[in-house]
Amino acid sequence: MASATRDEWPLALPLAALFIVCFVAPFCVLLALSLHADAQARAFSVAQYAKFFGDTFNLSILWSTLWLAIKATLVCLLFGYPIAWVCSRAPARWQSVLVFVVVLPILTSVVVRTFAWIVILGREGVLNHALRALHVIDQPVPLLFTETGVIAVLAQVQMPLMVLPLFATLSRIDRNLGDASAALGAGAWRTFFRITLPLSTPGLVAGCILVFSACATAFVTQTLIGGARLVYMPLHIYQQAIGANNWPFAAAISVVFTIAVMIVIYALNRVGRTGKAYGDAR
Amino acid sequence: MATLASPAANVAAPPPRTQSATWDVRSQRIVFGTLTAIAIVFLIAPTIIVLLTSFTATESLRFPPQGYSLRWYKALLDADQMQAAAWNSLVVAVWTTLACVVLGTAGALGIARSASRFARIADVMFMSPLILPALAFGFAALVYIHLLGFHPSIPLLIVGHVIVCVPFVLRTTIAALAQVDPALFDASASLGAGRALTFRRVTLPLIGRGVGAGAFLAFMASFDNVPVSLFLADERTEVLPIHLWQQIDTNLDVRTAAISGVIIIVTILLMVLAERFAGLSRQLAR
Amino acid sequence: MGSHVSRRQLLAAGAGAGLYAMLPFARAQSKSLVVATFPGTWNEAHRNLLAPYFRKRTGASVTQSIQLATEQIAKLEAAKGGRPPFDVAILDEPQVFDAAKQGLIDEYPAARSPNFKDLFPVYQDKWGPKISLQVIGIGYNPNKIKTPPKSYDDLLNPAYKGRVGLTALNSQLGMAFLAELNRIKGGTETNFDPAFAALRALLPNVGAVAANLGAYATLWQQEQVDIAPYNFNFVQTLKAKGVPVEFVVPDTGLVGWTTSLHLVKNAVEPDLAVQYIDSHLAADMQSEMEKPPYDIIPTNSKVPLAGAITQTVAKTPADLAKIRGFDWTKINPQRTALIERFNREIKL
Numbered sequence: 001m002a003s004a005t006r007d008e009w010p011l012a013l014p015l016a017a018l019f020i021v022c023f024v025a026p027f028c029v030l031l032a033l034s035l036h037a038d039a040q041a042r043a044f045s046v047a048q049y050a051k052f053f054g055d056t057f058n059l060s061i062l063w064s065t066l067w068l069a070i071k072a073t074l075v076c077l078l079f080g081y082p083i084a085w086v087c088s089r090a091p092a093r094w095q096s097v098l099v100f101v102v103v104l105p106i107l108t109s110v111v112v113r114t115f116a117w118i119v120i121l122g123r124e125g126v127l128n129h130a131l132r133a134l135h136v137i138d139q140p141v142p143l144l145f146t147e148t149g150v151i152a153v154l155a156q157v158q159m160p161l162m163v164l165p166l167f168a169t170l171s172r173i174d175r176n177l178g179d180a181s182a183a184l185g186a187g188a189w190r191t192f193f194r195i196t197l198p199l200s201t202p203g204l205v206a207g208c209i210l211v212f213s214a215c216a217t218a219f220v221t222q223t224l225i226g227g228a229r230l231v232y233m234p235l236h237i238y239q240q241a242i243g244a245n246n247w248p249f250a251a252a253i254s255v256v257f258t259i260a261v262m263i264v265i266y267a268l269n270r271v272g273r274t275g276k277a278y279g280d281a282r
Numbered sequence: 283m284a285t286l287a288s289p290a291a292n293v294a295a296p297p298p299r300t301q302s303a304t305w306d307v308r309s310q311r312i313v314f315g316t317l318t319a320i321a322i323v324f325l326i327a328p329t330i331i332v333l334l335t336s337f338t339a340t341e342s343l344r345f346p347p348q349g350y351s352l353r354w355y356k357a358l359l360d361a362d363q364m365q366a367a368a369w370n371s372l373v374v375a376v377w378t379t380l381a382c383v384v385l386g387t388a389g390a391l392g393i394a395r396s397a398s399r400f401a402r403i404a405d406v407m408f409m410s411p412l413i414l415p416a417l418a419f420g421f422a423a424l425v426y427i428h429l430l431g432f433h434p435s436i437p438l439l440i441v442g443h444v445i446v447c448v449p450f451v452l453r454t455t456i457a458a459l460a461q462v463d464p465a466l467f468d469a470s471a472s473l474g475a476g477r478a479l480t481f482r483r484v485t486l487p488l489i490g491r492g493v494g495a496g497a498f499l500a501f502m503a504s505f506d507n508v509p510v511s512l513f514l515a516d517e518r519t520e521v522l523p524i525h526l527w528q529q530i531d532t533n534l535d536v537r538t539a540a541i542s543g544v545i546i547i548v549t550i551l552l553m554v555l556a557e558r559f560a561g562l563s564r565q566l567a568r
Numbered sequence: 569m570g571s572h573v574s575r576r577q578l579l580a581a582g583a584g585a586g587l588y589a590m591l592p593f594a595r596a597q598s599k600s601l602v603v604a605t606f607p608g609t610w611n612e613a614h615r616n617l618l619a620p621y622f623r624k625r626t627g628a629s630v631t632q633s634i635q636l637a638t639e640q641i642a643k644l645e646a647a648k649g650g651r652p653p654f655d656v657a658i659l660d661e662p663q664v665f666d667a668a669k670q671g672l673i674d675e676y677p678a679a680r681s682p683n684f685k686d687l688f689p690v691y692q693d694k695w696g697p698k699i700s701l702q703v704i705g706i707g708y709n710p711n712k713i714k715t716p717p718k719s720y721d722d723l724l725n726p727a728y729k730g731r732v733g734l735t736a737l738n739s740q741l742g743m744a745f746l747a748e749l750n751r752i753k754g755g756t757e758t759n760f761d762p763a764f765a766a767l768r769a770l771l772p773n774v775g776a777v778a779a780n781l782g783a784y785a786t787l788w789q790q791e792q793v794d795i796a797p798y799n800f801n802f803v804q805t806l807k808a809k810g811v812p813v814e815f816v817v818p819d820t821g822l823v824g825w826t827t828s829l830h831l832v833k834n835a836v837e838p839d840l841a842v843q844y845i846d847s848h849l850a851a852d853m854q855s856e857m858e859k860p861p862y863d864i865i866p867t868n869s870k871v872p873l874a875g876a877i878t879q880t881v882a883k884t885p886a887d888l889a890k891i892r893g894f895d896w897t898k899i900n901p902q903r904t905a906l907i908e909r910f911n912r913e914i915k916l
Contacts, residue, residue: 012392012404015385015448019407023445026422033425057912079321082314099563100553105325107502107549111526112542116328118530119335119345122790126331126345142730144792145776147916156324187306209413217415220508220527228736228777229916234417238512241421243738244904245642251425254418261415341809342789363631433650517602517633517653532607532634532782 027258034251048252058236058253062260065232068147069216070264072154076162076211077204079155084166084203085196088173099167106160114224117153118144121225145227153225154215161214162207169203170196205272209265216261233257329546336536336543343536354540361537367525368541371505374436374521378443378504383497385444386451391485394459409453411446416509419446424513434516442510447503451496454565458492494560498552599628601840603656604640606827607782609805610658613862622847628840636780637663638738638903644672644832655835656844659696660740661825662896662903668695673830680842683849683868688885691867696830699848701865703824703881703891704744707798709791711812717795719819720749724770732773733793737910739780740825745797746906747894748823757898760906767913777914788813801863804876808861815880822881824891 037047052058087098105113120126121143128140143149173196181191197204219234226232231239233253241250331345336354338347358364389408393401411419423442424434432438466488470480486493511521522541529538556562601622605611611634619630635643637659644652644667652672659667667673676696678684684697691698706717712731717723723732735742750756750763775793778784781802787793789811800822803815829845831838847853854866855874863876865888873882882888899906 009392009396009398009401009404011388012396012401015389015392015408016404018385018441019445022423022441023411023419024407026419026426029426029429030418030422057915060915079317079324082317083321085314086318096557096563100557101322101325103562104549104553105329107506107553108329109506109523109526109542109545110508111523111530112332112545113328115526115530115538115542116332118786118790119331119343120328122792124344124791142775144790156328159321159325188310189306192310213413213415217417217509219417219512220523223779224527224530227783228779229914231911231915234415234509237417237421241424241513242646243639243642245646247425250421254415254421258414258418261413265413342811362629366631433647517604517631520631520633528634532611532780532785 030251031255033248034255036248038248048249049256051249052252052256061231061233061236062256064147064230065216065234065257066260066264068150068154068222068232069212072151072158072215073162073208073211075151075155076159077208080159080162080207081166081204083159084163084170087163087167088170099164102160102163102167105157110157110218110220111224113157114153114221117149117156117225121149121152144225145229147226147230150222150225150230153221154218157218157221158211158214161210165203165206165210166200167203169200169206173199201272205268209268212264212268213261216257332539332542333546336539338536338539341536343539354536355543357537358540358544361541363520364522364525364529364537364541367520367522370436370515370519371522374440374443375501375504377440378447379497379501381440381444382448382451382500383493386448386496386500387455387489387493389448390452390455390459391481394456395464409449412449416446416507417512420510420513423510427514434514434519436519439511439514439519439521442514443504443507446507446510447500450499450503451493454492454496454499455489458489458565462488491560492565495556495562495565498556498560498562502549502552599626599837599840600631601628601656601837601844602631602633602654603841603844604635604654604658605632606636606658607634607780608785608799608802609862609864611782612805613857613864617856617862618844618848618853621850621853622844625847626840626843628837630844634782636739641666641670641672645670648672650834651836652832652834655832655837655841657830657832658699658827659830660702660827661893662740662743662900664693664695664828664830665897665900667830672833674833674835674838676831676845677842680839681846681849683846683851686851686868686870687849688867688869690889691826693828696828697845697849698826698828698867699854699864700827700867701824701888701891702740702827703800703822703865704741704748704797705800705822705880706816706818707788707796707803707813708816709788709794709812710814712791712794716814716816717818718816720752720797723795723797724773726773728773728795730773730775731794732770732775733784733787733796734770734774734777734914735781735784736777736779736914737907739778741781741784741797741799742910743899743903743906744823744825744894746910747899748820752820757895758902760902760909764909764913767910771914774914785811800877800881801865804863805861817880822891823893825893825896 034048035044035046037043037045083098083102087095087102090098118125122128123140123142123144125144127143128137131137131141143152177195177199178191181195182188186194217234219238222230222232223235237250237253237257240246240253335343335345335347337350337352338344339349339351339353340347389404393404393408420442427434427438462485466484467480470484475483506523508523508527511524515521515524526538526541529535553562603614605614611632614630615632622628622630633654640654640657640659641663644657647653648671657667657673673695675694676684678692681697684692687697706720706722708717710716713728734745737743737746746760746763746767747757749766750760753762753766755762776787778787781799784796784798785802785806788806789809798815800815803813806813829848831841831845835841849868851868851870854864854868855871857864858866858871858874858877860875865877865881866873869885873884882891
């Protein structure tokens with residue numbers, strides 16, 4: 001059976017070549033640049049990394065970025081799972097509509113979406129007005145330029161990345177398993193936690209990985225909603241690269257950031273015990 | 283095509299046997315239903331608010347707007363720089379999508395049906411732009427370009443976009459390929475068709491919708507890309523998202539709301555088209 | 569299959585034509601000049617007044633890049649030796665020294681600039697003509713704050729907790745405010761400790777720190793801040809947009825700095841660049857810019873002071889000369905260290 005299918009791997013060579021020249025090589029160059037003491041000196045040294053790790057300022061930025069992304073991922077999971085679940089059980093026509101609703105935000109420009117939130121979260125914005133009208137609060141609550149605001153916006157902006165893999169996985173779960181579970185006397189919640197949830201793990205892990213990565217690197221959202229006081233890794237890299245023209249240091253920060261994100265993703269992968277990290281699309 | 287069980291046939295849970303079972307099912311429906319409803323509002327509200335705010339008659343961005351008018355949409359007609367940036371974005375997106383479709387389809391065909399180690403490694407490599415911080419890649423690309431003695435230009439920006447957008451085409455195409463019975467290729471071969479003919483007459487029609495959906499996603503991803511454009515697009519090759527970000531960060535002009543409204547409407551139209559011609563929702567569900 | 573094929577052919581032809589139009593390589597277009605401009609009043613005045621004036625004069629269009637002076641210096645430095653990202657730089661007084669020293673700008677060809685000689689002599693700088701004076705004081709929301717503040721110390725009033733605004737230190741407003749605070753609290757141009765002590769005392773009151781002046785305007789417009797140090801003409805521009813804000817001269821007096829336009833070294837369109845700068849110096853252009861909502865202080869001797877400027881800032885050019893400045897040559901070397909120190913202080 002497999003032998004009849006000709007192995008077509010040479011077709012992937014052009015893309016592989018492009019990636020090696022334009023993706024792998026730049027990262028190698030970045031790594032090399034980060035090992036310079038400063039922009040002029042040609043001597044290799046780990047001075048930049050020492051500078052990064054030696055300063056709690058930098059470490060706190062790294063930590064708050066990872067932690068921000070984790071929190072946003074959890075919020076996405078909390079709201080994204082139900083949507084995917086409802087979507088997978090909906091009749092075909094409604095499915096299209098729901099997918100449309102879920103995907104539209106991610107296709108609208110990230111700048112546009114973030115900008116909408118500025119209007120919503122401001123002191124005189126929609127949310128504060130609504131809360132005041134409902135007498136939940138007396139004074140406007142600061143939401144803009146707070147971490148809570150950033151998490152909320154990140155969750156909304158990246159939610160589709162959680163819903164789509166989950167939806168794909170949930171649709172594929174054999175409905176008979178749920179029926180069998182009910183027939184054996186398990187309640188709906190028990191079935192959910194013992195059958196559905198474990199079976200949806202591949203999609204769940206894929207979604208979490210995509211969302212985590214996107215939230216950690218979401219430059220526009222972090223800066224527009226977070227302001228100048230909430231500094232995360234993307235802004236730090238940008239400030240050092242373009243603002244201070246300190247390319248070796250910026251390179252070091254980029255490398256540290258990339259490795260940190262990879263470590264978390266590896267951990268997520270292990271938790272899910274799946275081999276493939278993304279879009280279990282088969 | 284028997285892999286996706288038709289949801290409609292299995293939508294009802296088996297009849298509950300006891301009172302507590304009814305409550306069980308109902309409580310699950312309530313919890314999930316509520317969370318879904320909140321999530322949907324959460325997802326759509328900002329888009330609607332931007333749309334409505336863009337029709338404001340005043341100079342300030344308040345919601346609800348104090349008075350409605352089309353003045354800001356009319357102001358877009360004079361926004362030369364915004365139009366130039368939009369055109370740049372469009373050019374880059376079109377070329378990026380073309381390159382992604384050609385390279386991505388070939389890549390997908392190459393690795394989806396191969397069990398070799400090269401294919402596994404290539405798979406990880408091709409998908410990694412989706413996971414590694416795009417901002418780090420953008421900066422790395424800038425450093426690389428400088429090292430080679432170039433400076434930012436539209437062709438180089440296109441290459442950068444291709445790297446971060448091709449995973450979308452790969453994903454949907456590989457998924458579409460997985461749905462195709464390999465026996466069809468065998469049949470085509472045994473009937474004497476060469477590889478090119480098999481591709482044109484058998485493979486392409488079968489995965490066409492998958493490729494189409496991937497192309498659509500790649501196009502939108504390129505048009506909307508910020509992390510790569512931040513470093514590879516400079517003042518002389520301005521693209522729309524960067525221009526908008528600059529405007530929002532410096533002006534909070536209502537024209538930003540108007541262009542946002544245009545982007546939203548165009549996106550909705552494109553999505554409807556993608557749904558109609560490529561069955562977008564189905565492709566994304568694989 | 570017949571109709572299928574012909575539809576495909578039609579689509580292919582259409583796509584082919586469209587692609588040809590989109591070839592990213594050679595594209596003949598009308599002349600365009602890429603310039604830098606500041607956020608806020610500046611980019612609006614340049615877009616609404618200067619660009620059309622320039623276009624009428626030369627037929628060329630203007631592409632603006634909105635960035636702070638510090639960002640422009642960084643970008644020009646990064647591109648040194650090659651093609652600069654823009655042809656005209658707009659710099660505040662402090663940055664001019666750095667730009668000249670680092671070889672980023674050319675000496676201004678006054679001979680090719682007819683309006684240059686109309687400037688007051690003090691503004692005819694060989695590196696680039698001064699186009700205006702910017703002064704800072706206190707801006708406040710008269711709807712929320714009933715008694716106008718009198719000095720920068722009022723910002724520390726506990727009643728304003730969470731309502732004070734600041735800008736980041738890479739914006740000139742932020743730097744000037746810090747320098748002024750430093751001077752008031754007894755520091756010198758080499759010792760900024762008193763300023764940072766005052767900043768620390770101020771932090772509990774700070775509601776938001778904006779990355780630049782444009783973002784600052786957003787904060788005011790959305791009423792996120794009610795009181796803050798602010799530029800005179802930025803306040804006027806906001807007022808004209810219906811935002812409730814008033815400008816007050818603090819009892820310690822106004823401080824200011826000059827702003828100038830420069831020809832970038834290796835500019836792609838040097839002649840257009842000079843014409844652009846020259847247009848900004850023209851008497852008719854400067855008197856247009858002096859009107860509301862821009863209230864940009866003119867430097868052309870033929871333009872009398874008028875409007876809100878005479879009420880708040882200065883009645884005669886002699887008054888303008890009396891506005892205090894700073895010794896930027898002493899402060900500049902510490903800029904990077906100051907910015908880093910500031911960022912650490914404000915980080916949440």
